[in-house]
Amino acid sequence: MGKTLYEKVFDRHTVRKLPSGQYQLFMGLHLIHEVTSPQAFSMLEERGLSVMFPERTFATVDHIIPTTSQLRPFQDTLAEQMMHALESNTKKHGIRFFSPEAEEQGIVHVVGPERGLTQPGMTICCGDSHTATHGAFGALAFGIGTSQVRDVLATQCLAMDKLKVRRIEINGKLRPGVYAKDVTLYIIQRLGVQGGVGYAYEYAGEVFDDMTMEERMTVCNMAIEGGARCGYIQPDATTFDYLKGREASPQGDAWQRAVDDWTSLRSDPDAHYDDVVVYKAEEIEPVVTWGITPAQSTSVGSKVPTLEQFTEDERPGVQEAYNYMSFAPGQSIAGIKVDVAFIGSCTNGRLSDIEEVARLVERSGLKVKEGVRAIVVPGSHRVKKEALEHGFDKILTAAGFEFREPGCSMCLAMNPDKLKGSELSASSSNRNFKGRQGSSTGRTLLMSPAMVAAAAIRGEIADAREVFDIK
Numbered sequence: 001m002g003k004t005l006y007e008k009v010f011d012r013h014t015v016r017k018l019p020s021g022q023y024q025l026f027m028g029l030h031l032i033h034e035v036t037s038p039q040a041f042s043m044l045e046e047r048g049l050s051v052m053f054p055e056r057t058f059a060t061v062d063h064i065i066p067t068t069s070q071l072r073p074f075q076d077t078l079a080e081q082m083m084h085a086l087e088s089n090t091k092k093h094g095i096r097f098f099s100p101e102a103e104e105q106g107i108v109h110v111v112g113p114e115r116g117l118t119q120p121g122m123t124i125c126c127g128d129s130h131t132a133t134h135g136a137f138g139a140l141a142f143g144i145g146t147s148q149v150r151d152v153l154a155t156q157c158l159a160m161d162k163l164k165v166r167r168i169e170i171n172g173k174l175r176p177g178v179y180a181k182d183v184t185l186y187i188i189q190r191l192g193v194q195g196g197v198g199y200a201y202e203y204a205g206e207v208f209d210d211m212t213m214e215e216r217m218t219v220c221n222m223a224i225e226g227g228a229r230c231g232y233i234q235p236d237a238t239t240f241d242y243l244k245g246r247e248a249s250p251q252g253d254a255w256q257r258a259v260d261d262w263t264s265l266r267s268d269p270d271a272h273y274d275d276v277v278v279y280k281a282e283e284i285e286p287v288v289t290w291g292i293t294p295a296q297s298t299s300v301g302s303k304v305p306t307l308e309q310f311t312e313d314e315r316p317g318v319q320e321a322y323n324y325m326s327f328a329p330g331q332s333i334a335g336i337k338v339d340v341a342f343i344g345s346c347t348n349g350r351l352s353d354i355e356e357v358a359r360l361v362e363r364s365g366l367k368v369k370e371g372v373r374a375i376v377v378p379g380s381h382r383v384k385k386e387a388l389e390h391g392f393d394k395i396l397t398a399a400g401f402e403f404r405e406p407g408c409s410m411c412l413a414m415n416p417d418k419l420k421g422s423e424l425s426a427s428s429s430n431r432n433f434k435g436r437q438g439s440s441t442g443r444t445l446l447m448s449p450a451m452v453a454a455a456a457i458r459g460e461i462a463d464a465r466e467v468f469d470i471k
């Protein structure tokens with residue numbers, strides 16, 4: 001019987017089976033940032049250990065960095081301390097640091113791919129939940145905790161269970177105005193936030209074949225929100241075109257050898273899957289979350305579901321969501337007033353996201369509604385530079401958006417970009433948990449960047465297809 005890409009890559013990287021039943025897995029690439037690495041480096045020092053493979057370790061700063069100005073020292077003394085710790089740890093251990101001063105910094109899951117560090121067939125880890133993003137290239141990419149960051153720094157290995165594999169197949173063509181974000185939110189809505197526990201998700205079918213790499217990253221980024229340990233898309237010509245010529249990609253004769261090898265990693269036609277689900281592209285509409293998990297969502301033309309639509313077990317969580325969001329069951333999603341519109345994050349802060357919004361805004365001539373705080377935060381300095389070269393910043397600022405410096409910003413609000421009180425945010429990020437955007441009573445509705453732009457312009461949740469006349 002054939003093998004899935006997951007099995008092939010897992011087997012290649014297995015050092016040995018551990019007495020616990022887990023596997024010792026070698027990590028090809030370790031990405032680090034300022035939040036989960038300082039403690040790991042301290043633990044390393046306490047044991048007198050050094051970094052085993054500094055050349056496989058790359059650092060950036062993203063969570064705490066201000067987006068109004070990156071000038072040092074940061075006003076927030078804790079942020080400055082974290083930045084200082086990262087600078088000194090990377091210097092001491094000979095780790096490449098993509099710094100703001102060199103204009104190389106960005107969100108860890110944006111910087112890795114854009115530099116060609118993320119490649120098919122790799123095992124990748126990072127002390128950040130959304131490491132699954134890198135699976136877009138046919139890599140196995142895992143978010144890890146601080147003690148695991150220590151372990152990988154010291155040994156370049158992780159102890160891992162072998163996962164089951166669920167193939168999620170979506171065939172057909174997406175309708176105009178339906179984006180990769182809608183696809184990934186739709187999958188989570190259908191399978192639930194726990195549905196992927198114990199699984200790697202293999203996304204397959206015409207919809208994913210048709211996607212650009214940036215769209216594939218949006219999908220894989222949120223695999224973790226569906227409970228999956230990782231998610232991946234098989235490498236193909238789109239993957240190779242994206243990687244060719246990037247600074248860390250194989251060069252010269254090594255390029256074709258790499259492409260041949262990456263191609264061989266695709267799941268075999270007779271591979272066994274532990275589960276298969278199949279959806280139709282035409283069923284997917286623009287999705288908006290109404291609750292406090294990414295699965296609590298509905299299409300923009302629908303209503304907040306009623307309690308009767310859920311099982312007895314689900315009802316307490318649904319009631320909690322109604323209470324927190326101050327939404328009534330049966331209330332229309334369209335028309336809910338927004339205070340803040342946030343376009344950015346490792347889910348939707350890439351050039352194509354900014355380009356799409358700039359294109360829609362410019363074509364429509366519409367402006368952000370008075371009273372709405374609308375910010376666009378590029379995922380990296382490279383994204384910012386390319387956006388500026390195309391004039392997207394000018395288009396967006398002329399329409400009333402703020403165009404900021406790169407970072408995680410209001411996705412997690414570990415920097416000064418926070419909601420105030422119970423403000424409601426239309427957000428292109430990936431989590432709508434209670435208090436996620438920096439206020440313990442702040443409310444987040446997840447959606448695509450185009451839908452965020454539509455909300456910014458109308459001052460309320462609206463169907464981007466109607467606002468921007470997308471046909």
Ligand code: SF4
Nearest residue numbers: 130345346408411412
């Ligand atoms: S953008 Fe959000 S999810 Fe992504 S790395 Fe930053 S804080 Fe984490």
